[in-house]
Amino acid sequence: MPQKTKKDPRDTPAMRQYTRFKDQHPDCLLLFRMGDFYELFFEDAEVAHRVLGVTLTQRTEGVPMAGVPYHAVESYLRRLIQAGHRVAIADQVEDASQAKGVVERDVTQVITPGTLTDDHLLPPDTPNTLAAVAFVDDETAALAWAELSTGSFLTAALTPAAARDELARIAPAELLYCQTADGQPPQRVRDLLPSADAAVLTPVAAHHFRPAEALRSLCDHYRTAHLEGFGYAAADPDLPAAAALIAYLRNTQRTPTPSSTPTPKPTGSAAPGGVAPTNAQPQRLPHLRPPRKFAPADHLVLDHTTLRALEVETTLRHNTAQGSLLDTLQACRTAMGKRRLRDWLRYPLARRDAIEQRQHAVTTLIDDDRLAREIADPLDRLHDVPRITARLGLGRATPRDLVALRRSTAATAELVALTSGSPALQHLHDPLDAIATPLTALADTLAVATVDDPPAHLREGGLIRDGHDAQLDEQRSLQRDANQHLAAYQQQLTEQTGVASLKVGFNKVFGYYIELSAVQASKLDMDHERFAGWARKQTLKNAERFVTPELKEFESRVLNARERAIAREQQLFAELCTLAANHTPQLQTLADAASDLDVLLCFAHHARRRDYCKPTLTDAPGLHATDARHPVLDELLRDKLVPNDIALGAPLDREDTPDPTLQLITGPNMAGKSTYIRTAALITLLAHTGGYVPAKSAAVGLTDRIFTRVGAADELHTGQSTFMVEMTETARICHHATDRSLVILDEVGRGTSTYDGLALAHAIVEHLAHRGCLTLFATHYHELTRLADDLPAVGNLHVAVREWQGDVVFLHRVQPGSTDRSYGVHVARLAGVPDTVVDRADRLLGELTQGHTLHAANGSPTAPDSPDTTPDHAPASDDAGLPLFAQAPPPHPALDELRETNLDAMSPLDAFDFLRRIKRQLENE
Numbered sequence: 001m002p003q004k005t006k007k008d009p010r011d012t013p014a015m016r017q018y019t020r021f022k023d024q025h026p027d028c029l030l031l032f033r034m035g036d037f038y039e040l041f042f043e044d045a046e047v048a049h050r051v052l053g054v055t056l057t058q059r060t061e062g063v064p065m066a067g068v069p070y071h072a073v074e075s076y077l078r079r080l081i082q083a084g085h086r087v088a089i090a091d092q093v094e095d096a097s098q099a100k101g102v103v104e105r106d107v108t109q110v111i112t113p114g115t116l117t118d119d120h121l122l123p124p125d126t127p128n129t130l131a132a133v134a135f136v137d138d139e140t141a142a143l144a145w146a147e148l149s150t151g152s153f154l155t156a157a158l159t160p161a162a163a164r165d166e167l168a169r170i171a172p173a174e175l176l177y178c179q180t181a182d183g184q185p186p187q188r189v190r191d192l193l194p195s196a197d198a199a200v201l202t203p204v205a206a207h208h209f210r211p212a213e214a215l216r217s218l219c220d221h222y223r224t225a226h227l228e229g230f231g232y233a234a235a236d237p238d239l240p241a242a243a244a245l246i247a248y249l250r251n252t253q254r255t256p257t258p259s260s261t262p263t264p265k266p267t268g269s270a271a272p273g274g275v276a277p278t279n280a281q282p283q284r285l286p287h288l289r290p291p292r293k294f295a296p297a298d299h300l301v302l303d304h305t306t307l308r309a310l311e312v313e314t315t316l317r318h319n320t321a322q323g324s325l326l327d328t329l330q331a332c333r334t335a336m337g338k339r340r341l342r343d344w345l346r347y348p349l350a351r352r353d354a355i356e357q358r359q360h361a362v363t364t365l366i367d368d369d370r371l372a373r374e375i376a377d378p379l380d381r382l383h384d385v386p387r388i389t390a391r392l393g394l395g396r397a398t399p400r401d402l403v404a405l406r407r408s409t410a411a412t413a414e415l416v417a418l419t420s421g422s423p424a425l426q427h428l429h430d431p432l433d434a435i436a437t438p439l440t441a442l443a444d445t446l447a448v449a450t451v452d453d454p455p456a457h458l459r460e461g462g463l464i465r466d467g468h469d470a471q472l473d474e475q476r477s478l479q480r481d482a483n484q485h486l487a488a489y490q491q492q493l494t495e496q497t498g499v500a501s502l503k504v505g506f507n508k509v510f511g512y513y514i515e516l517s518a519v520q521a522s523k524l525d526m527d528h529e530r531f532a533g534w535a536r537k538q539t540l541k542n543a544e545r546f547v548t549p550e551l552k553e554f555e556s557r558v559l560n561a562r563e564r565a566i567a568r569e570q571q572l573f574a575e576l577c578t579l580a581a582n583h584t585p586q587l588q589t590l591a592d593a594a595s596d597l598d599v600l601l602c603f604a605h606h607a608r609r610r611d612y613c614k615p616t617l618t619d620a621p622g623l624h625a626t627d628a629r630h631p632v633l634d635e636l637l638r639d640k641l642v643p644n645d646i647a648l649g650a651p652l653d654r655e656d657t658p659d660p661t662l663q664l665i666t667g668p669n670m671a672g673k674s675t676y677i678r679t680a681a682l683i684t685l686l687a688h689t690g691g692y693v694p695a696k697s698a699a700v701g702l703t704d705r706i707f708t709r710v711g712a713a714d715e716l717h718t719g720q721s722t723f724m725v726e727m728t729e730t731a732r733i734c735h736h737a738t739d740r741s742l743v744i745l746d747e748v749g750r751g752t753s754t755y756d757g758l759a760l761a762h763a764i765v766e767h768l769a770h771r772g773c774l775t776l777f778a779t780h781y782h783e784l785t786r787l788a789d790d791l792p793a794v795g796n797l798h799v800a801v802r803e804w805q806g807d808v809v810f811l812h813r814v815q816p817g818s819t820d821r822s823y824g825v826h827v828a829r830l831a832g833v834p835d836t837v838v839d840r841a842d843r844l845l846g847e848l849t850q851g852h853t854l855h856a857a858n859g860s861p862t863a864p865d866s867p868d869t870t871p872d873h874a875p876a877s878d879d880a881g882l883p884l885f886a887q888a889p890p891p892h893p894a895l896d897e898l899r900e901t902n903l904d905a906m907s908p909l910d911a912f913d914f915l916r917r918i919k920r921q922l923e924n925e
Helices: 013-024 042-052 070-082 160-170 211-222 239-252 304-309 325-329 335-346 352-367 369-380 385-394 399-410 412-419 423-449 470-497 518-523 549-581 584-610 631-640 673-689 722-736 754-771 782-790 824-830 835-857 893-900 908-923
Strands: 029-034 037-041 064-069 087-092 105-111 130-137 140-147 152-158 174-178 200-204 254-258 277-282 503-507 511-517 535-539 543-547 616-618 622-628 644-649 662-666 697-701 705-710 741-746 774-778 794-804 807-816
Touching: 013 029, 013 087, 013 105, 029 042, 029 070, 037 042, 037 070, 042 064, 042 070, 064 070, 070 087, 105 239, 105 254, 130 160, 130 239, 140 160, 140 239, 152 160, 152 239, 160 304, 174 239, 200 239, 211 239, 304 705, 325 335, 325 584, 325 631, 335 385, 335 584, 335 673, 352 369, 352 423, 352 584, 352 616, 352 673, 369 412, 369 584, 385 399, 385 549, 385 584, 399 412, 399 423, 399 549, 399 584, 412 423, 412 584, 423 549, 423 584, 470 503, 470 549, 511 518, 511 549, 518 543, 622 673, 631 673, 644 673, 644 774, 644 807, 662 673, 662 754, 662 782, 673 697, 673 705, 673 741, 673 774, 705 722, 722 741, 722 754, 754 774, 754 782, 782 794, 824 835, 893 908
Parallel strands: 029 087, 130 174, 174 200, 616 697, 662 774, 662 794, 705 741, 741 774
Antiparallel strands: 029 037, 037 064, 087 105, 130 140, 140 152, 254 277, 503 511, 511 543, 535 543, 622 644, 622 697, 794 807
């Protein structure tokens, strides 16, 4: 007999569906809806097993399979995305009970790191940005970035260096680039990111980046004839990146279209709201705002290095938010306000009028504490309006989103009333006043229609109030009356049969039934006329279950009522979502105004609580502060923190003598040099956000950029050493710092030999002093302090130290003048270095100092970073000597003779003979 051919396990209708979707999304894990589970097959199943810990099994031999319950898919999605995977959702898009053959399915959503919108996938206080880059030429990189979860959309054409700085502030979760032949991102794309894992790099088909097609696709998306109304010319270099970004968003987001099935079955999270999608099409993204050109000149520039060094969002040591500037200042009441605070710290303002507008608002909220408390009350009732609005636009809103929106819009009128009559808040009052009427009407409509405590989903209904819709009320009435009817029917059967323990029950598998115990059923004559119409439905170990024609009819009526009620509620929900989505522009205006108001309240709160001052803005470059404090340490240490004065550049009173633009700061480690220079930078940053600053008084010149060179680490992914990183960052400062820049430098040059480092530090100080940029330079190279004698722009500061009985006390007070001591041995003792090591280092320090002093006395230059005089505690020379250091050379007879010779009394010929004799003497040694 011929051998029977083994059937390919992939050759089934469902697996052919799966294979088609997988071919369309090869770079995604495909979650394939089958009944109550999302299944993964083949390699995807193995990934799910590793990442999620779900059981790996087989559908048929040779087909690995793993699944997750559809009702709990959100938690699994979050873990997959956090692990760096992209996920495609293939959902059932027709009622399985009415399907002929295989159930129709479609990919309804592609979830990637840059396209998250659901709350369970997003941290509430952190933006989730998608960016795209298109290189116009070697000198221009066009950027576009958008946040799908809120609808913001900006573009910019920048130099590659400026694009790198901007991407550091944007911090995209995903960066799109033009697809290459080998599928790998070009080096110039990778160079734009501050680190190898800064963002997921995703290729997009090259045709989306073509200028002509980009213009057409953008006009089609926004349904305009041109883009001039948005500020873009037809040949604008920003357009290709913007078009590629929109194409990617539309292809990953699929529009759920309601099924034609009369009573669709609720689905899981891929079709929120319970409406089953079908024929999913690319989204039109109605909530995505038109693109807006980003104006770099409007903002003070903070690059990746500066954000890290100043610990604006994360700390250097632990790379966590706790202990950062953002964490310290975070007192916003809403999720959208918390994200806005982050934006304001990333993008400080550079224009005086905009900064002062915020300052006036903060001052008003400080002076009128009652107003601040009254505004806080409606803000506390606001939910995450921009993200809810985005989910409405994408068709993914939930019942709880709708009720949260109801509560948020109801607060609009109250915010309008509270901001009226205050000139400082007029810029927030006017847009709120313009939207108050339509949003109040929306809130009233939602309040009439929805319950106060909504369900998380509509699988079982429960969102719409009783009395709102007659059709829904009718179906619900049938369900409620069912309980009374069943109780009456059970009493009727009890009397009819004489069995007191008889009961009428229900389960989802068998529906309604009459249950008798096995003992009772055996005693009854089921052929008796009183049991006419009874039919055995199920036999259990200790019971028998029956059904009657009357019970079947009741079941049909009740179950149909339940399904019809859920279907009607889903329809009403969809109508309410459409109504709310039609208010998208007003909702976005509410979100913008409320977010700004939330941050202004936050600034006022900190200023009042920690006694911050309002900084005076000056047109002339300068930074002057009295009793300035580091904002994070001010919160942690409170009254134990030692404040300091800061004086750089032109003072507030222009008639006074300008202070140096470059201050050299010397003093021991741990004494406070790094804290001092960071305090200056953070006060400058906070002043440009429009907030108050931690100082008794402050005057801050308008600044274009803050540069930092503080600490370094190897960048192994780029093959750069610590010193190379240090010099690269220093080079950027030397090239780009202007007389309106603030530069803080900490120990530049220490990554190489002492003489190389000193020479470089010396040259860098000269260069920055001549450029006139405001600079604080902390150093242990005490030789640099002599530059203050030659360069008027250079001054000296030192951190005060008090010596007492062999110990040192750091006073943390910065004072004019320089110091020639580093106290490194004392710091080592404080750090817990063993006493034997510290004592040995102390003896070696004394001998080295004596040697260098003797060397200097003999005409040799003093070694760098060494005290000019021998310390009083220096001991006599150790017999072991100093093998690690060169000893000072002994006096030479030729030098003694040269010192004693009177050259003025010698003739030219005698002098020539003298030099020739000295030379022979040296050559014969």
